[in-house]
Amino acid sequence: MNVKKAAAMDSDVLSSEVAKLASGITKITEVLKLNEEIALKESSWRFSESMNGFMKKAEEEIVMLQAQEKAALSLVKEITEYFHGNSAKEEARPFRIFMVVRDFLSILDHVCKEVGKINERTICISVRPMASNPTLPPVFPGLTGRHHYSSSDDDEKAKLSN
Template identity: 40%
Template sequence: MASLTEEATSVEQSFKTLEVACDELRHSRLFKKLLEAVLKTGNRMNDGTFRGGAQAFKLDTLLKLADVKGLDGKTTLLHFVVQEIIRSEGVRAARAAKEQNSSVSSVSGGTDDLSEDVGDDTEHYKQLGLEMVSGLSDDLQNVRKAAILDADALTIAVASLGHRLVKANEFLNTGIKSLEEESGFQRKLAQFVENSQAQVTRLLEEEKKLRLMVRSTVDYFHGSKGKDEGLRLFVVVRDFLVILEKVCKEVKDAAALAAKAAAANKKPAAAAAPAKGGKQPSQSQQSFRDPRQALKPAIQGRRAKPDSSSSSDSD
């Protein structure tokens, strides 16, 4: 009896994880922002081809973003997508922090002029935005947990619980019903069967609801109804988050190296007077180099080959 209760509780926890995972995906503003950037990048690459102007794409495409590389063999489409959004995310985070500090100052009697903008420190905002993007995995913790669940195993577990409950009920009605006097065991078993029946019935209903919820979440991101792939949605997103973390680290490391090189060259550069009217590239521009230059040949190659399979599979 204890085993049945423990298994039912375990299934309930798994169902709760799936429910929260669907909610995390649907309501993650940053995840949607990334998808929008991927879609815009794909349409830009496929401009002039039958793939251009897509309104949605299969989430499997996220796993292919690291496959299309520039001439340097390192810069990928995902590097480009990350660079596209980190500044705006940094500005957003800075404004949110400023508003929060303003609220605290107001309560304590201080003043803070929110009319002033957050400034124009591009490198600072990109660093801040990079932290936000690399932290997406933490915002989707239940998605990662859901990725290790097996939909078929959960279905089998619920069916097994129902079968065992039927057996317990049969034993209650036939095996010990012949006893002349009602025993304490008989009363406990009857109470257990009654409670378990309500729990298993609830699990059966919850399973149906969650199947529809997962399917609805997949259709929500794909923009149309597709085939039922079980819980593969969460596996794809989990694997994408791993790739995203790796790319964010590479962008951060590259920016640090560029900043270090810029600092080392600053002294010799200061000794030589710049030409009149000449402009030196800022440390911000050097630290976060635009990956579009490295990707330009790849993008042009994509436009020349509209039937290529290495681009996003837009619906």
């Protein structure tokens, strides 16, 4: 489960929605019973049969949802007890543990990014060539911008000027 989504959940809203589904199924069942009492046409019977099949499946799904809700809340309580120590304090907001985990993961992600940036800078500094070190002789002395003349160079200049 995504921790951010779990942190945004409200257990009261979840329980309320499951209860509304169960209540809605009960109301539909009552309407179907009234329809069967009143209906005399074949098309109404086919509708009732079809809806009764749907209702049976829907009721099974609601029972399964309620069981899963109960199991999930029990597991959340167990996790809270394990990490927090006292789940009774968190009884009103059982999903609060996910907010704590979400915040922790956010801080951890931020720290990991910062460490990555520091590592990149360290690697760049250690890999950078040492071209600016004045104590090392140039690799190509003729390309340094300075030209050293020897006496033979002066002789050749004199011959060219004549």
